[in-house]
Amino acid sequence: MLLHLSTWAEIEQFLERSRSIVVPIGSNEQHGPTGLLGTDWLCPEIIAHEAEKSADILIAPTFNIGMAQHHLAFPGTISLRPSTFIAAIGDWIRSLAGHGFEKILFLNGHGGNVASIDAAFSEVYAEASFAKRRSGFALKLCNWWDLPGVTELAREQFPTGHGAHATPSEIAVTQWALPHARKSAEYSPQIAPSGPIREALEFRGRFPDGRVGSDPNQATPEKGEALVRLAAKSLVQELDAFTRESVPA
Ligand code: NI
Numbered sequence: 314m315l316l317h318l319s320t321w322a323e324i325e326q327f328l329e330r331s332r333s334i335v336v337p338i339g340s341n342e343q344h345g346p347t348g349l350l351g352t353d354w355l356c357p358e359i360i361a362h363e364a365e366k367s368a369d370i371l372i373a374p375t376f377n378i379g380m381a382q383h384h385l386a387f388p389g390t391i392s393l394r395p396s397t398f399i400a401a402i403g404d405w406i407r408s409l410a411g412h413g414f415e416k417i418l419f420l421n422g423h424g425g426n427v428a429s430i431d432a433a434f435s436e437v438y439a440e441a442s443f444a445k446r447r448s449g450f451a452l453k454l455c456n457w458w459d460l461p462g463v464t465e466l467a468r469e470q471f472p473t474g475h476g477a478h479a480t481p482s483e484i485a486v487t488q489w490a491l492p493h494a495r496k497s498a499e500y501s502p503q504i505a506p507s508g509p510i511r512e513a514l515e516f517r518g519r520f521p522d523g524r525v526g527s528d529p530n531q532a533t534p535e536k537g538e539a540l541v542r543l544a545a546k547s548l549v550q551e552l553d554a555f556t557r558e559s560v561p562a
Pocket of ligand 1: 479480483
């Protein structure tokens with residue numbers, strides 16, 4: 314079930330049978346010469362929407378702008394400051410918790426978001442109104458590539474040139490879902506350089522075409538399909554385990 318395609322009455326009914334929700338979260342940032350700017354929010358959205366087709370789970374709208382300051386030297390990148398990002402995540406959580414959601418799983422598509430999502434969770438947990446909630450209220454961060462089995466499959470599919478940014482696995486996921494993503498280029502070098510990721514101008518100097526350590530030409534829609542199917546299945550299992558989590562009174 315997709316929240317944005319539901320009515321309030323349908324959400325009220327859903328809350329009678331489940332108190333869990335998945336929020337896809339990512340970033341809108343350059344992904345090399347052929348990767349879509351939306352790659353990091355499209356991947357968790359594609360996986361969550363696929364999971365929802367075969368399970369009675371609820372998916373929130375995608376939180377699609379994240380921590381991308383290091384990509385701002387490339388046109389099209391949109392970034393939030395950490396303080397804005399943390400505040401906005403907190404407001405999404407407060408809204409959902411106010412309706413009665415108790416298990417909120419953020420399915421993340423961007424490594425640069427992790428520290429700030431964790432900080433947002435800490436801000437919420439620190440509030441008296443949340444600190445006093447009966448045990449059962451919980452927030453969970455799950456990177457889509459960390460869902461059980463996914464990293465292993467990506468390693469099998471791309472033993473070399475996977476890299477850290479504009480990776481063939483994330484590009485493959487978008488290629489499966491969207492014809493727009495089926496682009497290729499002659500890369501030079503074939504596998505991009507690796508190195509530390511800092512601020513925007515240094516990033517563009519160090520990684521001139523935007524890729525980090527990757528060879529996106531290895532991506533195919535078929536490999537993307539295998540990744541999405543596995544990740545969607547694992548997401549349903551992770552959400553189920555999270556929903557069943559209980560703390561002894
Ligand atoms: Ni990415």
